[in-house]
Amino acid sequence: MDFHLSSAQNQLRQDTLAFAKSLPDTLVDRDRASAFDRESWFAIAEHGLLGGFAPEKWGGKSWDTLTRVAVLEAFGEGCRDNGLCLGLSSFAWTILPPLLAAGSEDQLQRYLPKMLAGKCLTADGITEANAGSDAMAMETTAKRHPDGYLLNGEKCHIGFAPIADLALVYAKTDPAAGSWGVSTFLIETDTAGLTRSDNTEKMGLRTLPMGSLTFENCLVSADSRLGEEGIGLSLFNESMEWERSFVLATLVGAMKRQLDECVAFANTRQQFGKPIGANQSVSNRIADMQVRLETCRLLLYRNACLKDHGQSIALEASIAKLAISEAFLNSSLDAIRIHGAKGYLTEYQIERDLRDATGGLIYAGTSDIQRNLIARLSGLRQ
Amino acid sequence: MNTTDETEKIICDYIVEEIGAISREDLAIESNLFAEGVLDSVSIMRLITHIERELSMKIPPKDLIPRHFMTIKAMTAYLTTHDPSGSP
Numbered sequence: 001m002d003f004h005l006s007s008a009q010n011q012l013r014q015d016t017l018a019f020a021k022s023l024p025d026t027l028v029d030r031d032r033a034s035a036f037d038r039e040s041w042f043a044i045a046e047h048g049l050l051g052g053f054a055p056e057k058w059g060g061k062s063w064d065t066l067t068r069v070a071v072l073e074a075f076g077e078g079c080r081d082n083g084l085c086l087g088l089s090s091f092a093w094t095i096l097p098p099l100l101a102a103g104s105e106d107q108l109q110r111y112l113p114k115m116l117a118g119k120c121l122t123a124d125g126i127t128e129a130n131a132g133s134d135a136m137a138m139e140t141t142a143k144r145h146p147d148g149y150l151l152n153g154e155k156c157h158i159g160f161a162p163i164a165d166l167a168l169v170y171a172k173t174d175p176a177a178g179s180w181g182v183s184t185f186l187i188e189t190d191t192a193g194l195t196r197s198d199n200t201e202k203m204g205l206r207t208l209p210m211g212s213l214t215f216e217n218c219l220v221s222a223d224s225r226l227g228e229e230g231i232g233l234s235l236f237n238e239s240m241e242w243e244r245s246f247v248l249a250t251l252v253g254a255m256k257r258q259l260d261e262c263v264a265f266a267n268t269r270q271q272f273g274k275p276i277g278a279n280q281s282v283s284n285r286i287a288d289m290q291v292r293l294e295t296c297r298l299l300l301y302r303n304a305c306l307k308d309h310g311q312s313i314a315l316e317a318s319i320a321k322l323a324i325s326e327a328f329l330n331s332s333l334d335a336i337r338i339h340g341a342k343g344y345l346t347e348y349q350i351e352r353d354l355r356d357a358t359g360g361l362i363y364a365g366t367s368d369i370q371r372n373l374i375a376r377l378s379g380l381r382q
Numbered sequence: 383m384n385t386t387d388e389t390e391k392i393i394c395d396y397i398v399e400e401i402g403a404i405s406r407e408d409l410a411i412e413s414n415l416f417a418e419g420v421l422d423s424v425s426i427m428r429l430i431t432h433i434e435r436e437l438s439m440k441i442p443p444k445d446l447i448p449r450h451f452m453t454i455k456a457m458t459a460y461l462t463t464h465d466p467s468g469s470p
């Protein structure tokens with residue numbers, strides 16, 4: 001398996017890193033205010049970053065998976081806004097794969113160019129109050145109607161929901177069929193019967209708005225359905241495989257940034273007449289951060305290579321998701337410990353990573369669920 | 383391309399021997415495998431991965447729908463009429 005990046009890929013990484021660092025640093029205030037950086041989203045689109053994830057046929061760049069992952073890693077290293085990073089990753093891994101897998105030519109023509117231009121924020125409507133880890137137990141229904149489908153139900157904890165222009169919604173067209181009864185719909189958020197909630201305040205990732213989408217007799221046309229009825233399970237699994245494998249690619253970049261900053265601090269901060277890095281407590285943490293970074297990078301790049309070879313990687317996806325999310329949490333805590341008081345104060349932008357990292361243990365399937373999946377996909381019978 | 387019988391055997395062997403949720407005697411090719419509790423959202427992924435490896439094919443996500451994969455009979459019919467690239 002060859003992880004060597006070509007000179008073109010390396011150049012792209014460098015360009016992306018420089019671009020990410022150039023984005024305005026208004027993060028402390030925006031994190032406090034739970035404000036999404038719309039300007040930077042447009043800048044990302046204009047820079048061509050969103051296009052990298054889409055086929056050339058639709059105005060994209062058809063990057064292979066390894067290139068996409070390397071670019072996201074670089075973006076995460078340069079951009080401290082983990083909420084913005086997650087928004088970018090959500091678009092890349094939870095919206096585009098189902099859309100490209102099952103979208104009609106008309107749907108792709110209608111939405112993809114606008115998405116790539118940064119003008120169509122899309123929410124991924126799966127989770128419900130009674131269907132989190134057990135997503136297929138969703139209760140939102142889509143009943144056939146002479147003019148299309150009538151949706152009723154509520155999706156919650158949905159990224160982008162309060163400001164989304166479009167929603168990719170999973171709903172049951174055949175509740176009696178269980179997991180096989182889930183279908184998917186592309187629904188513009190100004191559709192009558194669809195209500196977006198206000199932003200829900202949360203511990204971290206505060207710059208990515210999150211909320212609910214409520215459907216009350218929301219009538220959508222038949223051509224808003226994505227793929228055939230019953231495709232929901234497939235698109236869910238497909239999107240989870242991409243999401244679990246790669247949604248944390250930006251965090252691998254963030255871990256690189258954390259490590260560099262911690263090394264610099266440990267080399268210069270003096271206590272008791274010597275750099276704090278001379279103490280094993282500190283140097284051991286640096287070593288642990290480096291080991292986490294390298295192992296996470298290997299898992300990420302391995303999965304990218306497997307995907308580029310056309311393999312299904314459900315097991316590898318869960319392994320990566322579990323490992324990277326837990327690693328970022330631990331490295332974020334280590335960064336605080338190394339920086340001492342500065343690590344605790346908001347203005348130094350170190351503590352925010354720990355708050356952001358905690359969300360990573362939950363979205364895209366909790367760490368507990370990943371362990372369940374890994375065990376079952378390893379052959380354990382239940 | 384495998385025959386219908388060979389394809390059916392690949393599927394049945396995996397369900398009985400690897401997933402282990404049902405005995406060979408009780409496994410019926412026209413049963414709704416989800417409704418019968420033989421498969422769930424995780425084991426269907428394992429089965430699909432196994433089928434893709436055994437038959438050297440990639441099943442496009444848009445084809446993983448009830449009419450193709452709800453029963454063993456439906457799966458066999460789909461797999462024996464679609465070429466490895468996923469085209470019909």
